[in-house]
Amino acid sequence: MDNCNQNCTNNKNKTQNANAIKSKSPQKTANNDNKRNHSSSSNSEPSSPKLLQHSTVDHLKVQTSNPEAYRTLVHYLRNEKAEFHTFQLKEDKPMRIVIRNLHPSTSTEMIKNELEHRLYEVRQVTQVISKIPLPLFFVDLEPTDHSKEIFKLESILHTKIKIEEPHKPKIISQCQNCQAYGHTKAYCGYSPRCVRCGDDHSSSACPNSRQDPMRCAFCTGALYSPPHHNISNATFTDYFNTIKNNFIIGGDYNAKHNAWGCRTNNPRGIVLYNFVNANNFNVLAPPGPTYWPSSPAKNPDILDIFETKIPSNLHCLTKNILELNSDHSSVILNVSATVFARVEPPRLFSPLTDRLEFQNIINQRIDLKIKLKSNYDIDEAVNNLTMLIQSATWEATKPNKTHDSKNNYPIVSDQIRCLIVEKRRARAKYQVTRLPSHKTAYNKLANLLKKVLAKYKSYEFEQKLHSLSVIDGSLWRETKRLLKYKTASPHC
DSSP states (O other): OTTHHHHHHHHHHHHGGGGOOOOSSSOEEEEHHHHHHHHHHHHTSTTOOOEEEEEOSSEEEEEESSHHHHHHHHHHHHHTTOOEEEOOOTTTOOEEEEEESOOTTOOHHHHHHHHHHTTOOEEEEEEEEESEEEEEEEEEEOSOTGGGGGGGOOEETTEEOEEEOOOOOSSOOBOTTTOOBSSOGGGBOSOOOOTTTOSSSOGGGOOSOTTSOOOOSSOOEEEEOOTTSOOOHHHHHHHHTTSOSOEEEEEEOOOOOGGGTOSSOOHHHHHHHHHHHHTTOEEEOOSSOOBOOSSTTSOOBOOEEEEEEOOTTOEEEEEEEOOOSSSBOEEEEEEESSOOOOOOOOOSOOTTBOHHHHHHHHHHHOOOOOOOOSHHHHHHHHHHHHHHHHHHHHHHBOOOSSSOGGGSOOOOOHHHHHHHHHHHHHHHHHHHHOOHHHHHHHHHHHHHHHHHHHHHHHHHHHHHHHHOOSSSSHHHHHHHHHHOOOOOOOOO
16 A cells, blocks of 8 residues: 555546536536536526537536537536536647757747748747657647648748657646646646645645645545444444545455455455445455454454445556565555556476476486575575575476467557547446447447557468578468468268
8 A cells, every 4th residue: 555645646647637527618527516406597598509518426417509509518517616527629729740850059039930930820939848859840820721731841040940740749648736637737726736635725825834745635545443342334324425526445445355365355345345235336455365363263354455445447457566574465556547457477497397397307406405504594595495486497498380470469558558448338328328429339339459460460371471580481471371371161
């Protein structure tokens, strides 16, 4: 749990992204508390624009039919002081391009004047600075047809240049007002949250000193529940009602239940299990025990868990750290916006290991005539035995000559794995709702995934062909495999 605060910050801020409202123009989102308060008044608005809305457990997503309806709705929500966030209109977004190879000393005003002289409508020009000024300039243009012709430019200011689209950032944008992820300060209607202390005020108005320890605005921290106290459903309700929005709370709950891998159920575990299911929370538990009792009458079990309420687009992975500095071992919770790759656990033997040869090598090289009188002698003997086992395993494992490691396909990229996850979620959503809009979204993701996979397979096959060689015989083996065909079995 030492990494909880570090890893949870990214997660929790993403959690509030679940509170956004969508529009065919940009999206807007409001909390359900505000939704109930404003639903009656919005119905009484004269000549209200056509809206499409989708309600979930904790937020309302609204789509407007046109930009004017979007601006009207945003103005109304701000006047009613509703909590929501939205996004920039497509019509208001500038067309951003990157100019490369201009000298870093070139002034942005000079670049703007030169482009305006060529009849381009320029909003602003900014230079990329990373410790020192770089020969990179961002240019924001008005989204007109003439602006698209700027990619044909090959030189300005007597300098050969290269114009390209900016790379899409891999990080998720964070709001500097409410500290949530997925939107920005200019389009945020939530109450401010301090980035340093987590309280309900803006970061610039924080009364704490910069030397004071920082606290995440969404991570509540750790929790300890003594085993001999009576904990009821009302106790959990009172505690979690004090927590706003999304959270990750890790600690020793002293609650056992088979649902998160414990050996048995105890009364507190049953109460917590029912409470979690009733409130749509999640319990994240490590794969192994976290409590290691000193008494032989007790068995190790899982007591340290995380209770979370985070967006479904975040992926979590818990790990045990077997450093027994107490009767409880530490737990690390990793949270990521991308899917975690499955890592094969290290194994001493493989199917190609000759175990009989391994045994003979150990018998020949092991030295049992050693002294074990001091701590140094014991450590030295353990190291020598470990190195002997490793070297014997490597010698007893023969290389695989039938399969060339160069021809093995690498693990698919994060982009493909994320697309697979999104497609599966869209399919599950459509199977539940059966709405045409959800079916359209699912089909769109499925077709996109097919195109990406086809392109990926084509690229991998091309790389495989380039790796074939006559010297090692891989070219002939691959040719033989491709020409091999199976005769059709005769029909009876």
